[in-house]
Amino acid sequence: MPRRVDLAPVLALAAAQEGLVGADQCARLGVARAVLARRAASGAWLRIATGVYDTSPRSARDHDARRRRAAWAGLLALGPGAVAVGSCALALLGVAGLPPTIRPEATLGESARRPRGLVVPRQFDDGMTCVRVGGRLVASPEWALAQAVPELPRRNGLAVLDSVLAQRMLTPRGLRRAHDLARGRRGVARTHDLWGLADAGGESPLESFARLECVDAGLPPDRLQLEVRDDDGTFVGRGDLAWWLGDGRWLVAELDGRDVHGSPEAVYADRVRQNAMLSTGRVVLLRFTSADLPRLAATIGRELARHRRRPAPAPAPVTATT
Structure with missing residues (x-):
């Protein structure tokens, strides 16, 4: 026995x-x-x-856990000297906006080796800097973005760029360095505009996805995270994406993500906040979920046309007051 x-x-x-x-x-x-x-x-x-x-193949895992699992698979398959790169590095760093599924990728700092099962070894980037996460080596945020963004779908590319700024993993200068590191990589040409669009005001992947839909339709929002105040100057709420309508009024698009807005408490808080915004009389409010993304830009365009949108004012105090 x-x-x-x-x-x-x-x-x-x-x-x-x-x-x-x-x-x-x-x-x-x-x-x-x-x-x-x-x-x-x-x-x-x-x-x-x-x-x-x-060791727990039947356990339920959310998207974040599955992405981290892919990263760990790559590290463990290549051994103690492996470095997580690209999307796997971003997953371990806690960057939001990646696709639901990513492939395990790691490098050993030497010529690429044959795949080991589902794991894809990658060429080591000359001069790549690393950080440690959970005791293992991971490409630094600048290098991980340079490796991942050229290979990601455009909307995910913008979402991860927004995320590193929103989480203060990189400054705008650091993001420019990452863009420089990405130059010359396969696929980077279709992403050059994304690096300039990245904004710390993109506080969730859904907001980033929606903003890119509008940008690609020629309807970029005038403000992100617009602060709305009542007649007394009291802050009553913040709108995710906003377009100036003229005469002190704004069209505001609210993006309702399941993670942030799904609980009963969050739904109640959203209702109170949005009612307060509407009560100012200066906000036209539209609400969207991820299911609305294919139609979002068209809806925004119709609403802007209905209100005969005017050019946005120069940036000043970002409020919805006159």
């Missing part, structure tokens, strides 16, 4: 790695490969790449 093996240290380590563990890590903790093979054969664990096991 096989000796009982204490898996608690392995499972504790896996919990910090989105449920994944490497065979080399198990060996250092005294767990032999034969034990890993038995766990996989029983269905308790799942081998997802050479030497990489999922």
